[in-house]
Amino acid sequence: MTVKKLIFSPLLLLLLLAAGLTPAPARGAAVITLGPGELEEIFAAIIAKESVWPREELSISGFSAFPESVQVPAGILDYRLENRPEPSRPGRQSLQVTLLVNGREQERVRLSANLQRLGEVVVTARRINRGEVIGPDDLLVLRREVSMLDPSFIAEPGLAVGKQPRTTLQAGAIVYGNLLENPPLVRRGDRVNIVAGNGRILVSAPGEVRDTGAQGDLVRVRNLMSRQEIQARVVDSATVETTF
Incomplete structure (x- = not known):
């Protein structure tokens, strides 16, 4: 799941009465059930707020929650983080979150998912031999996970055009700046x-x-x-x- 553009505030203020969720009876009081979908939205909002990466580059997959669903009173939902997140580190992220309604503690949940960073990467459209000058038609731009790549990867074709590789690059190879030199x-x-x-x-x-x-x-x-x-x-x- 790619992190969505969220319509609530950075503090995740959700007016649950208008959220369209199904109330569950609880001694006459309005109760809202937050299922996996809603909990994943909460996780995504927290990661988007805490991460130094641009929101459009974030990708979340393999989400899980414990418990899988919780019931809270209808009202304005907020949260408090109980552990220090590392949302700019790729891989599995786990958050301990206390849910608040109208400022009062309600439930504690553990939210986990795989976090990746997506971005544009320049790759070779054909085999480019060592010492051969790179032209515009020799490159393609693809969108893929970049969180595990060497930071010298090139995202703009113009940074590689006119240069030559220090070693032969096979078709489809990621182009790194430290492997290029001026002719x-x-x-x-x-x-x-x-x-x-x-x-x-x-x-x-x-x-x-x-x-x-x-x-x-x-x-x-x-x-x-x-x-x-x-x-x-x-x-x-x-x-x-x-x-x-």
């Missing part, structure tokens, strides 16, 4: 323009790259005018920059 813009032997400055003066000279490097990488470059070798940062395939 090299310069390689050993490439001729580039060395731009050097100190904030006031800007000079340039022809150079020859001695390493392979991507945008932003520091590479060794030989100044063809002075014959000296320097460290410079790759700007693009034709330019490196340094300071003096």
Whole structure:
């Protein structure tokens, strides 16, 4: 069950007289039966309120309650948590809850369910070999459980397009940011323009790259005018920059 958008307040104030539930006779007083469905709604509301995850990313399954149903007087329902929940930890969650009606204690229930986090994940649409530049058509976006994934997983295709994997990715593989790198813009032997400055003066000279490097990488470059070798940062395939 995916957590629903709930119409009651964060404190779970339910006007049971208007809830449409079936009253049970109890010495002339109106009594409301809260069954598994209503108790699951209470569990979902508590988790949604306590979790740091966005509500639309929460998923609940395998709900159980002990007892399975309770009877309480008609009135305004609230609750008090008797244990400290960990609703942002995936897996089985158990809550000890005391139900209150019009501020008075009524019943204590144990509510349990499996908690998962759902989100968008970028996966490969085909096999992508190591060092191959990733294009827009090479990726798909799927919605799946992400609570157990390494946090470096990519949710936006634009973060992977134009990069290359450090290892071969099979079709359907989840794309992780730590497995991607920028493609090299310069390689050993490439001729580039060395731009050097100190904030006031800007000079340039022809150079020859001695390493392979991507945008932003520091590479060794030989100044063809002075014959000296320097460290410079790759700007693009034709330019490196340094300071003096």
